Amino acid sequence: MRELGDIEKNEGQGFQFPGSFEITAMGNANANLRERVSEILREIGLTVLDASVRERSSSQGKYVSVSMVFNCPSREKYEEAHAALRAHPDIHYTL
Template sequence: MEPIDFSKAKQEGKGFQFPGEFEITAVGKASANLPTHVPQLLERAGLHVFHETVRHRQSGEGNFVSVTVSIRCESREQYEAAHTALRENPDIRYSM
């Protein structure tokens, strides 16, 4: 997976504004208990997780689950670290 290039948005003053609260979603194996693990992975990466915002949804056949949670990021680097922490987990297919 290629990293996202935010350089153009930075130059034009567009994109996310930091610090801020953002939603992040991870999609992966339904058997991996991701509704519990995603917030833990994000906290281990040093992010503030708003646990009351955690929500999940299973795929039609029940093989996959998407987990969405709100996090507080002080910088773009912290936001990118959140995605890195999720994508490094073998049970997570992708994050957005």
């Protein structure tokens, strides 16, 4: 196996900042996550593209996944977005 230091950086691959990224939060269906996820992202200073918001319920309706695109200036803000969503008690996972 190669060491990470031996791998050449390949420009054009991976996340490029600033950029627009999709984030998905999965959690309890009764938690109004469609609105709450947008609020959390806006509270940390990110711009959500409202037309991109999608919601999908689990087969038994207990959980919901909410996906949306947001504009992100840096990797730090991207990581902050995931951390802020995961800190919410009704959100179980983010992708």
